[in-house]
Amino acid sequence: MAEKEEIEKEIMKLQNLERQLQAVMIQKQQMQLQMSETDLALEELVKAKGEVYKSIGSVMIKTTAAEAKTDLEGKKTLLTSRIKMMDGQYEKLKGELMRLQKKLSAELGSGSSDEGA
Numbered sequence: 001m002a003e004k005e006e007i008e009k010e011i012m013k014l015q016n017l018e019r020q021l022q023a024v025m026i027q028k029q030q031m032q033l034q035m036s037e038t039d040l041a042l043e044e045l046v047k048a049k050g051e052v053y054k055s056i057g058s059v060m061i062k063t064t065a066a067e068a069k070t071d072l073e074g075k076k077t078l079l080t081s082r083i084k085m086m087d088g089q090y091e092k093l094k095g096e097l098m099r100l101q102k103k104l105s106a107e108l109g110s111g112s113s114d115e116g117a
Helices: 002-047 065-116
Strands: 052-056 059-063
Touching (some): 059 065
Antiparallel strands (some): 052 059
């Protein structure tokens, strides 16, 4: 009976890891989207002639192209490091998930032969 409870706990842990893995993937996709938007803004900034505006919350502020470029490059650097961090989290969670799946498969495989006896 205690073994069954332990397996149930491990299954719950497995499900939790799957949810965490999915959340990390979603966050990474959002950051990649922001990175694409930042790259596009940098491309458009090169083409810009005249006044340049940047968005701060729901307000547009007039700025220089150089300042806007510096801000965007800083944002890109931050996003790059955060994406790398997400990759590390993803790999760690994936490894733990695979380890737990193997453990559960082994336990359930050996447990099913015990039930028949």
